[in-house]
Amino acid sequence: MSTDITALQHQALVYDSLDEYVVRAAAFLREGLEHGDGAVVAHTRAGIAVMREALGADADAVRFVDVGEAYTRPAHTLAAYHDVYADQLHRTPSLRAVADVQFGPDPGEWDLWTAYEAVFNESFAHLPARVLCTYDGSRLPERILDAVWRTHPTVLTEDGARTSDCYEEPDQVLRRIATPSAPLPQLRSIGFGRDAEEFRERLAREMNLAGTPAGRSLDMLLAATEVAANAVTHGGGIRDVRAGSAGGRFACEIVDAGPGFDDPLAGYLAPRAGSGSGLWIARQLTWSLEFFHGPRGFTAQILL
Structure with a gap:
């Protein structure tokens, strides 16, 4: 297998035992280290300990990531890996990464992580990286294993690398699993105000009334400011802002006057030359x- 990496190569490995995972992951990383690639391993703490032992002295050249801290929600996971990969690529011209993918026990969240794997292909397409996503085939349900073939262009089997004939483009995956969105009836109109400062004051007041913790309020203010700026710049101005509690979360809807866009990847693409970072943030x-x-115009719905 060539070690030349000029753009993302997103592969998957479904393993039947921990021993198989360790042997194949270690060989994958060592091949890259021999040619000067950076190396990353993302796994549970127990998995990291096993990989450190298996790699021996080579472990000193590997960046280890605890997936318990990274796998919280797709956008956060993408950002965490982007930071790790960017740091490695400041040191080496290319990198290899092995990431053990985590699917929680709630089937209601499985589509979220299928979407994450699909978006990964587009978000990191510009990086000179070979990323091997690993899946424990002994414990994962068929629904997840089926998604492996739909979200990875190449899957490693006992017979070698195999091109997936089930692979779908990221936007296709996101459209297929998306739940239709609609305005939340619990919210009330607070308007935008004269400028961004007044908008933030109004939104902060609503979060204070809702009892939103200060730290989380700041997150919403920063996020909503980015979304509002996007609506002003590209959406022809803001028609209305609606806010309040919904389903145990604080929500904000920003309605603009523009034609809107149809891009399920919006905000999922890692920053790069020629692209903004507002929705990513x-x-x-x-x-x-x-x-x-929505009924009143193109709507951005933000849940905290």
């Missing part, structure tokens, strides 16, 4: 950020 700071055409 907003997604990291909040629980969810959705865009849809």
